[in-house]
Every structure is written in C-alpha cells, then in structure tokens.
Amino acid sequence: MSTISAQHPYQQDQSSPAHSPAKGRGLIRNILNTLSLSAIIGLLPVTAEAAESGNTLSDVSPALAQADQTLVGKELWQRAGLSARDRSLVTVAALVARNQSYLLPRELERALENGVKPAELSELINHLAYYAGWDNALNAANICHVIFADHKIPSEQLPAVDPELLSFDKEAEDQRQSFVSSTYGEVSQGVVDYTQTQLFLDLWRRPDLAPRDRSLITVSALVASGQPEQIGFHLNKAMDNGLKQKEAGEALTQLAFYAGWPKVFSALPVVKDVLNKRQK
Amino acid sequence: MSTISAQHPYQQDQSSPAHSPAKGRGLIRNILNTLSLSAIIGLLPVTAEAAESGNTLSDVSPALAQADQTLVGKELWQRAGLSARDRSLVTVAALVARNQSYLLPRELERALENGVKPAELSELINHLAYYAGWDNALNAANICHVIFADHKIPSEQLPAVDPELLSFDKEAEDQRQSFVSSTYGEVSQGVVDYTQTQLFLDLWRRPDLAPRDRSLITVSALVASGQPEQIGFHLNKAMDNGLKQKEAGEALTQLAFYAGWPKVFSALPVVKDVLNKRQK
Amino acid sequence: MSTISAQHPYQQDQSSPAHSPAKGRGLIRNILNTLSLSAIIGLLPVTAEAAESGNTLSDVSPALAQADQTLVGKELWQRAGLSARDRSLVTVAALVARNQSYLLPRELERALENGVKPAELSELINHLAYYAGWDNALNAANICHVIFADHKIPSEQLPAVDPELLSFDKEAEDQRQSFVSSTYGEVSQGVVDYTQTQLFLDLWRRPDLAPRDRSLITVSALVASGQPEQIGFHLNKAMDNGLKQKEAGEALTQLAFYAGWPKVFSALPVVKDVLNKRQK
Numbered sequence: 006m007s008t009i010s011a012q013h014p015y016q017q018d019q020s021s022p023a024h025s026p027a028k029g030r031g032l033i034r035n036i037l038n039t040l041s042l043s044a045i046i047g048l049l050p051v052t053a054e055a056a057e058s059g060n061t062l063s064d065v066s067p068a069l070a071q072a073d074q075t076l077v078g079k080e081l082w083q084r085a086g087l088s089a090r091d092r093s094l095v096t097v098a099a100l101v102a103r104n105q106s107y108l109l110p111r112e113l114e115r116a117l118e119n120g121v122k123p124a125e126l127s128e129l130i131n132h133l134a135y136y137a138g139w140d141n142a143l144n145a146a147n148i149c150h151v152i153f154a155d156h157k158i159p160s161e162q163l164p165a166v167d168p169e170l171l172s173f174d175k176e177a178e179d180q181r182q183s184f185v186s187s188t189y190g191e192v193s194q195g196v197v198d199y200t201q202t203q204l205f206l207d208l209w210r211r212p213d214l215a216p217r218d219r220s221l222i223t224v225s226a227l228v229a230s231g232q233p234e235q236i237g238f239h240l241n242k243a244m245d246n247g248l249k250q251k252e253a254g255e256a257l258t259q260l261a262f263y264a265g266w267p268k269v270f271s272a273l274p275v276v277k278d279v280l281n282k283r284q285k
Numbered sequence: 286m287s288t289i290s291a292q293h294p295y296q297q298d299q300s301s302p303a304h305s306p307a308k309g310r311g312l313i314r315n316i317l318n319t320l321s322l323s324a325i326i327g328l329l330p331v332t333a334e335a336a337e338s339g340n341t342l343s344d345v346s347p348a349l350a351q352a353d354q355t356l357v358g359k360e361l362w363q364r365a366g367l368s369a370r371d372r373s374l375v376t377v378a379a380l381v382a383r384n385q386s387y388l389l390p391r392e393l394e395r396a397l398e399n400g401v402k403p404a405e406l407s408e409l410i411n412h413l414a415y416y417a418g419w420d421n422a423l424n425a426a427n428i429c430h431v432i433f434a435d436h437k438i439p440s441e442q443l444p445a446v447d448p449e450l451l452s453f454d455k456e457a458e459d460q461r462q463s464f465v466s467s468t469y470g471e472v473s474q475g476v477v478d479y480t481q482t483q484l485f486l487d488l489w490r491r492p493d494l495a496p497r498d499r500s501l502i503t504v505s506a507l508v509a510s511g512q513p514e515q516i517g518f519h520l521n522k523a524m525d526n527g528l529k530q531k532e533a534g535e536a537l538t539q540l541a542f543y544a545g546w547p548k549v550f551s552a553l554p555v556v557k558d559v560l561n562k563r564q565k
Numbered sequence: 566m567s568t569i570s571a572q573h574p575y576q577q578d579q580s581s582p583a584h585s586p587a588k589g590r591g592l593i594r595n596i597l598n599t600l601s602l603s604a605i606i607g608l609l610p611v612t613a614e615a616a617e618s619g620n621t622l623s624d625v626s627p628a629l630a631q632a633d634q635t636l637v638g639k640e641l642w643q644r645a646g647l648s649a650r651d652r653s654l655v656t657v658a659a660l661v662a663r664n665q666s667y668l669l670p671r672e673l674e675r676a677l678e679n680g681v682k683p684a685e686l687s688e689l690i691n692h693l694a695y696y697a698g699w700d701n702a703l704n705a706a707n708i709c710h711v712i713f714a715d716h717k718i719p720s721e722q723l724p725a726v727d728p729e730l731l732s733f734d735k736e737a738e739d740q741r742q743s744f745v746s747s748t749y750g751e752v753s754q755g756v757v758d759y760t761q762t763q764l765f766l767d768l769w770r771r772p773d774l775a776p777r778d779r780s781l782i783t784v785s786a787l788v789a790s791g792q793p794e795q796i797g798f799h800l801n802k803a804m805d806n807g808l809k810q811k812e813a814g815e816a817l818t819q820l821a822f823y824a825g826w827p828k829v830f831s832a833l834p835v836v837k838d839v840l841n842k843r844q845k
Contacts, residue, residue, distance in 0.1 A: 341707070352694070366755075379698075535755055538755030546760070553749050557749065
C-alpha cells in the first residue's frame with residue numbers, strides 16, 4: 006500500500022503540510038485498521054465461485070437473477086425501435102443521473118461493446134455534470150477512468166478541452182435566452198448567465214456527442230431523476246434534433262427497468278402531451 | 286487476495302479473454318495500489334473502540350447519536366399502530382428505494398429480528414427492482430447476500446423462480462390494462478406490455494410476499510423517492526389489500542425519520558385525499 | 566487487520582454471541598477474500614501520480630477537469646453576493662441531501678477552510694438527519710468523523726446534546742402547529758407530534774447553527790433533492806431569518822453546478838413567486 010495517494014480531488018492543487026501525502030498515508034493506515042462490517046459489506050462482495058457460477062444474485066433472489074440474465078440482460082437490448090447503442094446511452098445516463106455506481110462498470114463495458122465511442126462516453130459524463138450534478142459526473146468519471154485504462158484508450162481519443170464548436174441557430178438561442186433572462190434574471194442572474202455561456206453556447210455545441218445524443222441522455226436523465234416538469238422542453242429539443250417518436254417510447258421501456266416503473270409513469274403524461282402537440 | 290474475483294455481474298456469463306479472472310486480478314492489484322483518501326474514508330470507518338463505546342457518531346454529533354440510540358433506535362419502533370415487523374418493511378423499502386447502503390446492513394439485520402422472513406426480504410428486493418430500479422435492487426441484493434450468508438439461510442427458503450402464482454381479479458386487471466393501453470399505448474407499447482406481463486400478471490401474484498406487504502413497500506418506496514404523484518393509485522391498492530388507515534399514518538411517521546420530513550410532507554396531501562375519498 | 570471491528574451501528578448496543586467481534590472478524594475475512602472488480606472500482610481509485618499531476622479526471626474528460634479546477638474550483642466560489650462560507654454551507658447541504666459521498670471529503674475540508682465551524686458542520690448534519698433522512702446524516706457523519714479526527718477537533722467544540730435553546734416566537738409556532746395539526750392530525754398524528762417536539766421546539770432552536778443558516782441549508786437541501794413544492798415555506802422562513810434576495814439567487818447559482826441545472830430550473834418559479842409576494 007506504499008503508493009496509496011493521500012490526496013483527494015480538492016487537495017490536488019495544494020501543497021500545504023496539512024495535506025501532505027505522508028500525513029495522509031498515516032491517516033489511511035489508521036482508517037484501514039478500523040473498517041467496520043458495514044463498511045466491508047458495502048464493497049459489493051462477490052465470491053470467485055459465485056461469480057463463476059453466476060449465482061450471487063440468485064443467493065438472494067433466483068427470480069431476479071433470471072430476469073437480470075434473460076429479460077433485462079438480453080431481451081430488452083434486442084427490442085426493435087431503439088438500437089443497442091442508443092439503449093446504452095439511455096442506461097448509462099440513467100445510472101449517472103441517479104449516482105448509481107453498482108451497475109455502472111458493467112454498463113460502461115456494455116456501452117463500449119455496443120459501439121458507443123470512448124469520446125462519446127467522455128462527453129456524456131461532461132454533459133451530465135451540468136444536467137445531473139458535479140458529484141454525479143466526477144464519481145462516474147472516476148469509475149470510467151478504470152474502464153478506459155483497462156481498454157487502453159489513448160488520450161488522443163478524448164474530446165479536446167476547446168474543440169471547434171458546432172454551429173447553432175443564433176435566433177433561436179437569442180429567443181431562449183431572452184425569455185429566461187426576462188423571466189428569471191431578477192431571481193438569479195448567475196444562473197441565467199451560466200445557462201447561456203456554459204450550456205447553450207458551449208456544452209451543447211461540443212462536437213464529440215451529437216446534439217440528438219445529448220438530447221437523448223438529457224431526457225433520460227430527467228426521467229430517471231423524477232423531474233417530469235423539465236421533460237417537455239428537452240423532449241421537444243430531442244425531436245427537433247432527430248429523435249424519433251418510436252425511439253422515445255423505447256427509451257421509456259429501457260428506463261422502466263433501469264430507473265423503475267414509477268419514474269416512467271410520471272413521465273408518460275408529459276411525453277404524450279409533447280407528442281400530441283407536435284402532431285398538430 | 287488470491288481468490289479475489291475479477292468478474293463483475295455483466296462479466297459473469299462471459300468467457301472472453303478480455304474478461305478473464307487472471308486479467309482482472311492484475312487490474313485489481315493496480316487499483317488497490319492506488320486507493321485515494323477519499324476512497325478510503327468512503328469505507329465507513331468505525332474503530333473497534335468506537336463501536337464498542339458507540340461513540341463514532343457522537344464524535345461528530347452527540348445529539349444525533351443520542352437520537353439514533355433512543356428516539357429512532359427504540360421509541361419509534363415501539364409505537365402503536367404499526368408492528369415492528371411492518372416498520373422494518375417500510376424502512377428497508379425506503380433504503381432500497383433511495384439506494385442507501387449505509388444503514389441497509391443494520392436494517393436488514395433488524396428486519397430478520399423483527400420477524401420478516403428471508404423469503405420476504407428476497408421478494409422485497411425483487412419487487413423494488415421494478416418499482417425503484419435495477420441498480421437499487423442488485424446493489425441491495427449484494428448486501429443482503431452477506432447477511433443471508435451470515436445467518437446461513439438455506440437456498441430452499443428462497444422464493445422459487447416460477448412459483449404457483451396467487452389468483453387475481455381478472456376483471457379489475459383487464460380494466461387497468463385497458464385504461465393504460467388506451468392512454469399510453471401509442472406513447473410506449475413496451476412499457477404498457479411489460480406493465481401487464483411482468484408486474485400485474487406476475488410480480489404482484491408471487492406468493493412469498495403478501496399483496497398487502499407488496500403494497501406497503503411500494504407506497505413506502507414512492508414516499509421515500511419523492512413521487513407523491515404516484516401514491517394515490519398504490520395507497521388505494523394498499524388499503525384494498527388490507528392496509529389500515531392507522532398503519533398508513535404510522536408508516537409516514539417511520540418515513541419521516543428514514544426518508545426525511547420533506548418527503549413525508551409532500552406525501553401528506555395525497556394520503557389525506559385518498560383517505561377522504563375512501564370514507565365517502 | 567486484527568483490530569477491525571465486526572460491529573456495525575445497529576450492533577453497537579448488543580452483546581449477543583451472534584454479533585460478537587470474533588464472529589464478525591471471520592465474516593470480514595471471508596468477504597475480503599471475495600471482493601469483486603466492480604467493488605474495487607467503486608473505491609474511487611486515484612493513482613498517486615494522477616493525484617499529483619491532477620490528471621485523473623482529465624483521463625476521462627479534460628474539459629470537465631478544467632472546469633472543475635477553474636470555473637467550479639475557483640470562479641464560482643469568489644462570486645459576489647454570497648460568501649465563500651455560505652457557499653460551503655449550500656454545497657455540503659446539497660451533497661448530504663443527495664447522499665453523495667464522492668465530493669463530500671473535499672467539500673468538508675473546504676468548508677473548514679472557508680470558516681464554517683466544526684460545531685456548525687455538526688449541526689448541519691444533525692439538521693439534515695431530519696430534513697434529508699437518517700441514512701444521509703449517518704453516512705455523512707461517518708465521513709465527517711475522519712475529517713474531524715484529521716483536524717484534531719476536540720470534543721468540547723461539538724454542540725452539547727441538550728444545550729440551552731434559543732428563544733422562539735411562541736405565537737407563530739402555535740399557529741403553525743395548529744394549522745398542521747388540524748390539516749394532517751387525522752392522517753398521521755405521529756408526524757404532527759414529532760414535527761413540533763423534535764423540529765420546531767428543539768432542532769430549530771439549537772444554538773450552534775444560526776436560524777438563518779439552518780434555513781439556508783434547508784432550502785439548499787430542498788432544491789438539491791428536487792422538492793420545489795416544499796421550498797415556499799422554507800424560503801420565506803429563510804428570508805424572515807435574514808437571508809437576502811441576492812444571497813438566495815447566488816445559492817441557486819452554486820446549486821446549478823452541485824445539484825445540476827434541472828433542479829435549479831424546477832426551483833426558479835417557486836423562488837420567483839416567493840420574492841414577488843414578499844415585495845408587495
């Protein structure tokens with residue numbers, strides 16, 4: 006354990022003695038000596054034999070284990086109407102939005118196998134920092150970091166800090182910003198300003214995740230987080246960006262399992278309303 | 286550490302070299318060499334002395350430590366109107382619904398002591414896979430797996446994959462499905478179909494958790510997840526299934542502590558409305 | 566590992582053989598032998614070199630890493646309208662309310678550096694036990710315990726279990742309780758009773774966190790948890806307790822990053838409505 010880092014993220018750019026690695030290592034030793042049972046069993050133990058026979062989950066619920074292998078493990082991913090690649094975007098977005106680390110490694114692996122590019126996963130995490138929260142994204146990046154290292158993803162494949170941005174509809178953005186500014190500028194000018202500079206003039210124009218895919222993960226994150234009141238704007242934007250009605254319906258089917266039925270049933274009325282209004 | 290499994294759930298049914306245990310073990314060694322401080326202190330450290338004297342929590346908040354031992358640790362569980370066994374169902378459901386691993390071990394232990402059967406905990410987790418999300422359930426099962434192993438629960442006590450299902454009210458189910466299908470079939474036929482095949486014709490009819498108990502954990506999960514808009518249907522179903530008004534009120538009291546006051550205050554108007562309409 | 570405690574919180578006041586440390590140690594050994602890959606990579610691995618060069622996050626998203634160091638790491642904290650100390654209260658409250666452990670260590674450290682007193686952090690956690698949930702607070706306390714130990718915070722600095730309580734407006738409290746009791750007493754007398762005895766006659770009157778600060782963390786927790794329907798009452802209370810309109814707006818700016826944009830956009834209409842009504 007001699008190479009254990011004592012530094013956590015906030016300490017990385019600090020060099021004060023109070024945060025020195027040596028001091029930290031001593032602290033870690035003290036902590037390692039004091040792990041509780043509840044700590045250890047939080048580590049998701051899976052015995053080698055159980056992993057090999059696939060019976061860890063079935064030691065608690067054989068029915069759930071079977072559903073995880075067949076219904077959710079295979080059938081769901083092969084349904085028509087939404088590609089396996091898109092289902093991975095929906096699924097990873099739901100897990101990151103809910104800050105759920107348990108299935109994230111397997112779903113990041115599956116995303117790569119389903120054809121989601123590492124650059125797209127990188128941008129998904131970057132995008133959800135703003136649409137799900139900073140902790141969600143940094144925690145997900147920390148897990149994704151291990152998956153990328155395991156797959157030996159070269160850094161040249163990662164999106165640049167300042168890439169050439171996609172063009173955008175200036176008139177529509179001016180209208181959006183004007184509406185938000187006149188509605189909420191007096192409440193929080195900071196939110197209004199960053200919404201334009203960080204999100205609509207920058208994040209949404211980054212080229213390594215297509216606008217349609219950004220919309221798909223945004224809507225998925227909103228459904229998974231239980232925020233139906235925010236879905237209308239983004240589902241309309243998603244369909245403007247090319248998402249098909251059938252794809253939206255299958256994204257909800259995917260989310261029923263990964264975010265739970267009630268989250269989807271809270272979203273259904275909003276989705277129906279958006280679809281109805283667009284058909285007129 | 287030579288028996289560490291390199292396989293995570295998604296890898297269990299795979300045998301490609303890329304996912305071989307040997308490769309994974311190397312990866313784990315690399316990771317173990319690089320644990321950060323923020324990682325280690327996420328491990329819920331409790332010193333042996335602290336655990337023995339019960340003063341870990343009181344090293345941060347003596348007032349909270351006292352409330353955890355007396356008010357929430359004893360008084361709450363002994364209140365009239367809802368049995369300790371039912372309070373355990375409510376509490377474990379709330380923790381699983383919110384994906385909260387910290388108190389889950391102690392509350393699973395307490396559930397067994399309060400008379401919840403292992404088969405019922407198994408079905409609770411299986412049920413919440415669909416009503417809270419896949420990650421919530423698999424993460425909970427992974428923790429429960431250790432508790433079951435510690436208690437040497439034999440696999441014969443676990444619910445079968447395909448048990449003989451309870452009978453059901455076909456007319457009522459036909460009406461429910463007809464309403465959902467006509468309302469949301471064009472939005473997401475997948476959600477509509479699985480709602481019937483997986484949930485109402487299968488999950489709710491599994492015999493190892495009584496319908497009244499399934500309703501109790503469903504309502505508890507909805508309150509704990511902050512989804513008051515979904516409570517009406519399920520609270521009515523719960524009371525049709527035998528839940529008493531007094532029990533519902535005490536479930537809310539339990540949830541005030543385990544899910545936080547605001548979640549309960551958002552549920553109160555819906556619960557009141559349901560109770561009022563049923564009295565007419 | 567010989568001093569590992571086998572006791573988890575619920576076991577602390579038990580001495581039955583089934584929960585003996587010796588038995589637990591054996592269990593822990595078994596578990597440590599069976600850690601899965603998904604378990605290990607949940608441990609937030611950060612290599613020493615990565616931590617030193619600050620490039621762990623940038624191995625996944627260089628853009629997010631830069632935003633974390635500059636925009637969110639510095640610029641946000643130095644904005645006018647809300648002190649760095651208050652921003653720490655907002656940020657830690659958001660993390661605790663969402664049960665997010667990843668950034669909590671660095672933000673607890675930052676809170677201490679920004680002048681939040683240990684006694685105030687203690688009371689923040691105690692307060693959010695009731696306003697976010699028991700697991701959130703006990704999990705946060707467990708992490709905070711390590712930070713306090715590292716800073717050698719003496720126990721005399723912690724708030725007493727039963728301090729002399731602040732005075733309160735008896736007439737206003739009688740009105741509030743009378744309204745809640747008449748509205749919800751028949752639904753859940755337990756909730757109604759504890760709301761008065763535990764919250765308004767006790768928690769809110771504890772002296773080590775000022776009422777204005779309690780209000781600030783309560784509103785922050787509600788925004789971060791996506792409960793806009795509960796914000797109205799507490800934002801009014803916050804402003805009665807001295808929170809300025811500009812501060813509220815900047816708290817939302819802070820929360821846009823730490824809880825995600827959609828949570829803030831769901832809160833904005835409620836905040837605007839409260840501000841408008843108070844100006845009349």
